[in-house]
Amino acid sequence: MILSILVLWTLGSFAQGVGPNQQFFPVHDFRNDWLVYDQAYRSYVPFIDEQHAQVNAVSFFLDIESNRRYHLLVTTQQDGYLFIDAALKRKLTANEWLVLNLDSLYRVYRKPELFLTLYGSPGVEDKMVFIGHRKSAAQKNIVVSETRLSILPRRLSVYPEFFTLCLLFIVAINAYLFNVHHRAYLRFFNLADLLDITVRDELFLVNRPLGRTNLLFLLNLSFITAYLYLIVQSKNIDIFLSRALLLRGQGLLDLTVTFFELSGLAFLLLLAKYLFIVTIGGLYRLEEIVNLHFFKAIQSSLVFFTAGAVCVATLAANTPATGTWPSLWLIVPFVGFYVIRLALLYVVIANKAVIKNLYLFSYLCIVELIPLTIGVRFAL
Template identity: 50%
Template sequence: MGQVSPAQTGRGAGNTRNGIGPGGRYYPVHSIRDDWQVYDEANKAYIPFIVEQHSGIPSVSAFIDLESNRNYKLLVWSQEDCYVFLDAALKQKLRAGNWLVMSIDSLYRVYRKPQLFLTLYGPPGIENKQAFIAYPKSATQKTVVLSDDNLSVLPRPHMVYDDFFGLALIFLLGTHAFLFTFFRRPFLSFFSLHDLFVLRLRDEQFVINKQLNRATIAFTLNLSFVIGFLVMFVQGLDIDIFASRTLMLQGSQLPSLIIDFFLVSGIAFLLMMGKYVALQAIGSLYRLESITNLHYFKILQASSIFFPTIGIILTALVFNMHDPASIGAYLQIPFVIFYVGRLVLLYVVFTNAASVKSLYLISYLCIVELVPLLIGVRFAL
């Protein structure tokens, strides 16, 4: 199949200055030498051939760009006997010292795909193998026109959806839909800007007089998922938040990303529940038990509106910027504005909700809100 005997080769396989192939009748356009790959069992993928690591592997492969090399020829040579595979289908045995010449136009018509997977199986290493994309000096060399009469055994196409951020967005859409369906009245209150700025809430408000009811825990958990997604999203821009890389599995595969997502979300949930416990403890210390539940409700309400909004804005910016990593220089600004604005809102709400001394309120808010804000600005990003 297009083999040329050693007597016909004329020039050695390694001589490319004056021509390559049978009789040196081809000009080299591209050498496949730096394109060889080997299959790595650990990563379940093809990786570049490294002489120091893969010199003993008998099978080497390369992707041949058919679409960009029309009108050229594919030349393959081996110093020893080897087998030539095209798209995992055995084409023929290549005799030692012979050239195999194939028309790329013919390959493109037969396989009808922009790339072809070439594999050479034989003696280990690549020093004794040559592959070129070349242009004939003349039209006298007869090349082989392939026919699709070989039985190809190819792996089934990988159809698993592995876009983590797409799956995470669908998951968050599902959690919000769940909350809207089963906690409609709290949902409408949590995600209402009007209710957020209402200074005097009704005594029968669902969350104020019920500590850690199902609605509060459900919306806290949902907020932790949103925060987990934002951390993973920003991490994907190579921006390390609170050295969060040390918490993650350092993997880029979908299972590792899912585990990291739930790990970060779980930490966020525990921190928010811990903050509720701290509110109760500090409220008891300053005898402000009547406003601790209101405090937590307002924190949860403001955060439930802010974090999804900033997530939507970040997503839109990343997919419309040439350098998304530059967002990191300005990422602190909206968070500082949010936390300072929330602090002002809480102070105004508390002064209308309870008759207490201003000094107690200032002390209470400084401990609960200002200290975490200052620590976050200092060590985040």
């Protein structure tokens, strides 16, 4: 009976609001989420009053991706310090509320989860941390800055299992194509053929751009593209600002569904690219080089993205599963590939057809550079 009264009293006080001047409705209370570092286990363990009452540093994980548009509210009865991802961010003044906008944290760190530590007085009795929903817009938000130094506890991830299964699936697809469409496979994955600027007119892959064989290799490229997208996202390199393009969750089933949805989207975009090339080629009266252009674009993409998938999978297998990668690891190879491909297409088309350089340059800018620029604009 007494316990019920205390619970009702606590809920009633929270219903009135939390934070400075009770301006926020409580969404989540972190009183049961505290963690402390255990030297014996060399890991973070749940806070236990009897064992950790004298510990000065207590921590918790903050899921900011699931709590967008909310605020983090922190207060302590004694002065202390707030660390985010093991980096000092704010000094906590006794009996004053610190209000952090979770959207601002997300824009700064671009990560779905942060690790926060409060350092100061022993124990947790004098510490209160909430996720709250603002009642009014009077409170000024505090935006924190990014740091490059992070020492975080190890977290289990489902990504390694998913990427292993995904890689096996892609290997199986390539094995099928190699055995059933052996001649076409050797053409698509032949670096010497890719760099050859004299393509024969009778090449069946060029003359039938939307034939069954070419569509199978387009589907293979779509699988590889979706694989690279997901593995790059798992390393906190956000290709899209939302960080959640068709991303349902981080479970194995969710990632599998997302993988096939992304593959389907990539396949449709590749088909749309061919239709776009056909349309612009007709306007420039370059119908004879449209199929050759599309073949070379797909051939170069297959070689580059397949090699990229092998390198990324090797690198991921030799780095921590929860580690992050510098964004330059993506930007430099990506930009370099498209610059080299543009130059190759220019030489191949110029060697194939008699066309003024100005017209050819304009054609390539429209069908290659402009879609790439628009894609980068909405992605990065």
